[in-house]
Amino acid sequence: MxxxxxxxxxxxxxxxxxxxxxxxxxxxxxxxxxxxxxxxxxxxxxxxxxxxxxxxxxxxxxxxxxxxxxxxxxxxxxxxxxxxxxxxxxxxxxxxxxxxxxxxxxxxxxxxxxxxxxxxxxxxxxxxxxxxxxxxxxxxxxxxxxxxxxxxxxxxxxxxxxxxxxxxxxxxxxxxxxxxxxxxxxxxxxxxxxxxxxGGRKPADGQIHWNQTAKQVHDLVRAVAPPYPGAFTAYEGKTMILARTSLKGPFPSKLNLGVCGIQVVDNRVFGICGDHQVVEVLEWFPASK
Incomplete structure (x- = not known):
C-alpha cells in the first residue's frame, strides 16, 4: 500500500x-x-x-x-x-x-x-x-x-x-x-x-471573567495552560498568567466571597468567582515573562 x-x-x-x-x-x-x-x-x-x-x-x-x-x-x-x-x-x-x-x-x-x-x-x-x-x-x-x-x-x-x-x-x-x-x-x-x-481560539480568549463559576475559571486555566498562551487577569497593574489552579480547599475564612477577583491571604493567592466559590492560584507569573 x-x-x-x-x-x-x-x-x-x-x-x-x-x-x-x-x-x-x-x-x-x-x-x-x-x-x-x-x-x-x-x-x-x-x-x-x-x-x-x-x-x-x-x-x-x-x-x-x-x-x-x-x-x-x-x-x-x-x-x-x-x-x-x-x-x-x-x-x-x-x-x-x-x-x-x-x-x-x-x-x-x-x-x-x-x-x-x-x-x-x-x-x-x-x-x-x-x-x-x-x-x-x-x-x-x-x-x-x-x-x-x-x-x-x-x-x-x-x-x-x-x-x-x-x-x-x-x-x-x-x-x-x-x-x-x-x-x-x-x-x-x-x-x-x-x-x-x-472555531479556532486566540490568546485573547484566555481572559478570565471572575463573574463565571469557579469551575468555569478552573477549566479555562486548564484548557489554555502553558505552553498554550494561558488564562490571564489583571492584578496590581500587571497582566498575570495563571498556569495552575485548584478547587480543592480548604480556603481561609478571611476571604471576602462577595467581591469577585484576586485576593491574597497569608501569602496564598485566590480567585473569588461569581458563584461565591474559590479557586486557589497555585502558579502564576507576569505575562511579560
Missing amino acids: HAVVFAYHDVGVNCLSALLNAGIQVDLVVTHQDDPNENVWFGSVEKLCQEKKISYITPSANELDALLPKFQAIAPDYIFSFYYRHMIPEQILACAKIAALNMHGSLLPKYRGRAPVNWAILHGETETGATLHVMEAKPDAGDIVGQVAVSIDPDETATDVFSKVSQAAVSVIDQALPSLLKGIVPRRANELQKGSYF
Whole structure:
C-alpha cells in the first residue's frame, strides 16, 4: 500500500511512525514549517522525514492547488491527514485510490473543528479521544473509521490530555490498519446532529471573567495552560498568567466571597468567582515573562 501523508505535531509524528512500522510505503509527506512566533513544544514531522529519508514538502495553503499534478502522478492508495493545519482541496483528496482519511482529536461528532482538546476541557468534559474518519469537503464530517476514548481528569491540562489523545490516535491507526492494508475501509455514520463545530481560539480568549463559576475559571486555566498562551487577569497593574489552579480547599475564612477577583491571604493567592466559590492560584507569573 502506498500513501501520501499530510502531518504535523505529535499526532503527525506518532501516526506517521505507525504507518511506517506497518509497512505502508509513504511516497510523500506534506508538513508545515514551524512558525517562529509560536511556542513549538511538540515533535517534528520534518525531522522524522529527514531521519527516515522520506521525501517531504512544506507548501503554504495557497500553494496546495498547484501541487495537484504531483499528487495525481503519485496516485496513492491512501491519503492520510494527521493534525495538518490547512484544508486539503477536494481535488487532492480525490487522488486517493481507496480513501482519504483524517485523524481528529475528539470523539466525533463532538468537537468538530479547531482546538478540540482545548474546547473539551473548557466545557468540563470528562472524556475525549481520537477519531479516524473519511475526509470530505466539510471538515470532520465524513464517516467514522475508528475511535478510541481517553479520560479527562479534573486537574489535567490541555497538554496532559493532548498526550493521551496522541497515544489514542496511534491505537486507532493500529486497530484500523489490518483492514486498511486489505483495501477495506470500515465505516459508520458520523451523526453530525449529535455534536457541534468549534472555531479556532486566540490568546485573547484566555481572559478570565471572575463573574463565571469557579469551575468555569478552573477549566479555562486548564484548557489554555502553558505552553498554550494561558488564562490571564489583571492584578496590581500587571497582566498575570495563571498556569495552575485548584478547587480543592480548604480556603481561609478571611476571604471576602462577595467581591469577585484576586485576593491574597497569608501569602496564598485566590480567585473569588461569581458563584461565591474559590479557586486557589497555585502558579502564576507576569505575562511579560
